[in-house]
Amino acid sequence: MPNGQTHTAEPSRDFDTVLIANRGEIALRILRACKDLGLKTVLVCSQADRQARYGALADTSLCIGPASAGKSYLNKDAILLAGRLTGAGAVHPGYGFLSENAAFSAAVEDAGMVFIGPTAESIAIMGDKIAAKSAMIAAGVPCVPGPDSKLPDDLAAVEAIASEIGYPVIVKATGGGGGRGMRVVPDAGALHEAIAVTREEARQAFGSPALYMEKFLQHPRHIEIQVLCDVHGNAIWLGHRDCSMQRRHQKVIEEAPAPGIAPDVIGLIAAACVRACLQIGYRGVGTLEFLYEDGYFYFIEMNTRLQVEHPVTEMTSGIDIVQAQIKSARGIPLDIVQADVTVDGHAFECRINAEDPTTFLASAGTITALTLPSGPGIRVDTHVHASYKVSPYYDSLIGKLIVHAPSRAEAIVKMRAALAETEIEGISTNLPLLRRIFDDNGFATGCTDIHYLEKWLKQRSAS
Amino acid sequence: MAETAERIMSGADFSDPAVIASLAAALEVAGVDGIEIEQGARKVRIVVEHGVLGAVSQVNASQRNPATAHSSAVKAPMAGIFCRDHPASFTPPFELPREVVPGDTLGFLRVGPVLLPVKASGTGILTRSLAADGSLVGYGEPLFEIEPCP
Numbered sequence: 090m091p092n093g094q095t096h097t098a099e100p101s102r103d104f105d106t107v108l109i110a111n112r113g114e115i116a117l118r119i120l121r122a123c124k125d126l127g128l129k130t131v132l133v134c135s136q137a138d139r140q141a142r143y144g145a146l147a148d149t150s151l152c153i154g155p156a157s158a159g160k161s162y163l164n165k166d167a168i169l170l171a172g173r174l175t176g177a178g179a180v181h182p183g184y185g186f187l188s189e190n191a192a193f194s195a196a197v198e199d200a201g202m203v204f205i206g207p208t209a210e211s212i213a214i215m216g217d218k219i220a221a222k223s224a225m226i227a228a229g230v231p232c233v234p235g236p237d238s239k240l241p242d243d244l245a246a247v248e249a250i251a252s253e254i255g256y257p258v259i260v261k262a263t264g265g266g267g268g269r270g271m272r273v274v275p276d277a278g279a280l281h282e283a284i285a286v287t288r289e290e291a292r293q294a295f296g297s298p299a300l301y302m303e304k305f306l307q308h309p310r311h312i313e314i315q316v317l318c319d320v321h322g323n324a325i326w327l328g329h330r331d332c333s334m335q336r337r338h339q340k341v342i343e344e345a346p347a348p349g350i351a352p353d354v355i356g357l358i359a360a361a362c363v364r365a366c367l368q369i370g371y372r373g374v375g376t377l378e379f380l381y382e383d384g385y386f387y388f389i390e391m392n393t394r395l396q397v398e399h400p401v402t403e404m405t406s407g408i409d410i411v412q413a414q415i416k417s418a419r420g421i422p423l424d425i426v427q428a429d430v431t432v433d434g435h436a437f438e439c440r441i442n443a444e445d446p447t448t449f450l451a452s453a454g455t456i457t458a459l460t461l462p463s464g465p466g467i468r469v470d471t472h473v474h475a476s477y478k479v480s481p482y483y484d485s486l487i488g489k490l491i492v493h494a495p496s497r498a499e500a501i502v503k504m505r506a507a508l509a510e511t512e513i514e515g516i517s518t519n520l521p522l523l524r525r526i527f528d529d530n531g532f533a534t535g536c537t538d539i540h541y542l543e544k545w546l547k548q549r550s551a552s
Numbered sequence: 553m554a555e556t557a558e559r560i561m562s563g564a565d566f567s568d569p570a571v572i573a574s575l576a577a578a579l580e581v582a583g584v585d586g587i588e589i590e591q592g593a594r595k596v597r598i599v600v601e602h603g604v605l606g607a608v609s610q611v612n613a614s615q616r617n618p619a620t621a622h623s624s625a626v627k628a629p630m631a632g633i634f635c636r637d638h639p640a641s642f643t644p645p646f647e648l649p650r651e652v653v654p655g656d657t658l659g660f661l662r663v664g665p666v667l668l669p670v671k672a673s674g675t676g677i678l679t680r681s682l683a684a685d686g687s688l689v690g691y692g693e694p695l696f697e698i699e700p701c702p
Contacts, residue, residue: 136692152690153631167691171631173664174688 103419104178104203105129109147110168111183114488115395117143117472119181122411131175133168135161137480143472149175156482162186165193169200179203179418185484188394189216205418207393211371215391218263219301225377225388228365231358233380233387235303239263244281250302251280257305260284262291270294273305306387308538309380311335312347313392314359315402316366316375317413323423324366326359327410328402328432333539334526336449341519341542342526343398343438345405348497348535350381352432358386363427374399374414380539397440397489400470404436404493435497437504439523441471441513442485446522447550453481457515462507466493466500479516487518501533525549623679625694626670632661634683634695639667649679651701658696661689676700 106129109119116132120143123130132147137156144150153171154161161167163186172180180197182188188206195209206212215221222237235254240247251258251274260283262270270291274283284300292298310333318324331347332340347355362377376392399410408430417423443452459475471488473479479487492507494500508524526532531541628634636645636659652658652672659681661668672678676698683695 134690139690139692149688150690151631151688152692154691161691167631170663174631174633 102178102203106131106148106175106177106179107205107415108133108168108172108175108177108180108202109183110162110180111186111188112138112141112162112472112483113486114470114472115183115397117146118470119183119411120146122409122415123181125409126412126415128415131171131177133161133171135482137482140478141472142474142477151175156480158186158483165190165196168193169196172197172200172202177202179205179415181205181415182394184394184397189392191216203418205415206373207371207375211369212393214369215375215393216264218261218265218390219299221391222301222388224369225361225365225391228361228368230361230365230377230388231386233303233306233389235301237301239299239301240284244284247284247302248277248280251277254302254304257307258302259305260287260300260302262287262295262297263299263301264295264297265291306380306382308540309382309387310347310536311340311378311539312350312355312381312386313376313378313396314355314362315396315399315410316362316371316377317408317410317417317423318366318371318373318375319417319423320372320420321422322367323426324363324371325423325425325427325430326363327406327408327430329355329359330398330401332398333537334532334542335539336542336546340398341440342523342532343401343440344497344500345401345436346432347381354384373417374410382538397486398438400468400489400491401436401438404468404491405432405434406430407433434493434495435500436491436493437500439490439504439508440486440519441488441490441511441523442519443479443487443516444485444519445517446519449519451481451485452517453479454516455479456513458512459514460510460512461488462490462510464507466503467491467507468493487513490523497535498533501527623697623699624674624676625682626658626672626696626698628661628670628683628689628691628693628695629668630661630663631688631690632663632668634685634687634689635660635662635667636681636685648681649677649699652676652678652698659683670695672696672698674698677702 107123108131130147131149133153153167187193191209191212194204197204257275272283272287288298315327330345332343334342378389379386456477461469468491473487492503494503656672657669659670680697
């Protein structure tokens with residue numbers, strides 16, 4: 090897509106050493122991508138991860154702080170110092186931690202290193218829900234009905250906005266995310282309290298009481314579009330995913346492509362996404378998330394980073410998204426155009442979490458035995474092994490099981506077999522839950538909405 | 553042992569009884585029976601009679617049992633480049649073992665333009681330096697081993 094006259098990003102500098110500012114499976118995934126590209130790696134870790142076996146695969150492994158993420162993986166100064174000490178030319182933030190922190194992106198670049206991700210400005214725009222919505226509307230990306238401005242303090246004016254949108258509405262913190270700082274308002278009677286509570290929550294959790302309001306969609310699916318941009322005004326989209334199987338706003342299973350959506354319909358939305366990326370001078374990889382209901386798409390937010398579920402798109406597009414991201418950061422122009430991007434077959438990803446499959450309480454401890462599936466079309470992204478000690482300090486994700494097959498039905502069969510082969514002993518995992526979901530007829534039929542899993546779990550616990 | 557001897561010979565003053573005492577204690581700990589060192593025209597021979605080195609006042613090595621002593625490690629307070637000595641210092645490297653008290657500077661961490669002293673937090677016998685001079689060390693990495701005073 091050789092266009093992008095409006096592109097403003099500065100060309101990135103080249104580098105030969107990447108500092109990986111993350112842990113677990115994504116640190117290992119990035120490390121492997123760097124090796125494939127002939128780049129040297131510096132892996133920073135906390136004291137809790139010092140003994141992790143994957144650390145030995147890096148050219149340099151450096152402990153930067155205690156187990157607490159705030160003093161290690163979220164410690165900007167410690168990471169920048171590590172970059173200086175090791176001569177790293179770039180920092181890859183992975184996902185989570187500092188990956189969507191605009192100040193960190195700026196600090197890395199100010200320190201003379203390349204941030205493998207978008208500019209601080211892009212992150213800041215997309216981190217502000219109102220600014221993001223404005224940018225999307227400007228590019229013709231459909232958004233959820235509701236004003237692209239913060240709610241006024243005057244409650245009468247807020248009432249008028251809610252009436253115009255039509256109940257139910259959802260009130261969200263402009264600086265929120267991850268399912269926090271939002272509240273559904275079913276009718277006018279519940280509006281005042283919802284505004285007051287959410288405003289206070291937003292003030293405390295995100296440092297700003299600013300709220301905005303949107304139409305609350307009742308049975309949407311979560312569909313997202315993966316984009317890839319270089320710093321020369323080229324941008325493409327690599328496919329779409331369905332991540333509707335969620336519990337408490339946390340994705341459990343993802344798949345690509347999203348079933349039941351015609352290519353020409355998604356193609357129009359994706360083209361608008363690419364346009365939006367070019368207009369804001371976006372660089373690297375990103376994901377635009379949508380709610381999809383009754384045949385319409387509604388933009389909700391953009392994740393300005395690599396995502397946990399990127400492998401399903403890698404499987405269907407044949408493109409190594411992490412390598413592509415790093416190449417973009419090095420200033421290498423995209424070597425493919427949109428017409429080269431294909432969607433081949435169907436892929437699923439199961440997030441394997443160290444948690445109780447019924448109570449969902451995190452489970453820390455030592456993995457005493459581990460059997461992972463293998464064979465054609467099966468991929469496991471994980472950093473754990475038998476004798477690995479699952480730390481209580483971090484996210485419970487211990488691995489991702491990904492399958493790829495010619496069709497969705499065949500991919501389901503393959504995932505069932507792969508899950509049956511998988512055995513993890515010594516800690517509790519959500520494997521039993523994942524197996525049950527893949528045996529569920531509703532899920533197998535496809536097109537389930539974002540509330541399906543929660544309702545399904547409630548029904549099972551009641552019966 | 554050859555490496556230790558070479559290091560010791562390079563800068564040590566064998567007319568200093570403390571140096572002899574330190575060396576004898578190191579030999580005792582290492583289980584070496586004796587050593588001969590030539591330094592120019594001077595020659596020093598130390599013969600260790602294991603278990604009777606109580607005369608070594610600075611470091612009473614014979615009373616330390618590495619297997620049972622509650623040694624503690626002085627750890628790096630942050631990631632950096634370990635420096636045994638201050639770059640501007642012309643003082644020869646200190647010999648081990650030696651007695652240390654809280655606040656004694658044991659080495660330095662260089663982090664960019666900053667040189668951070670690594671200090672002893674307790675009283676004891678500094679028995680081992682664990683990081684190589686000029687090496688990259690991580691947060692919490694053991695730099696020195698200190699055993700309790702006998």
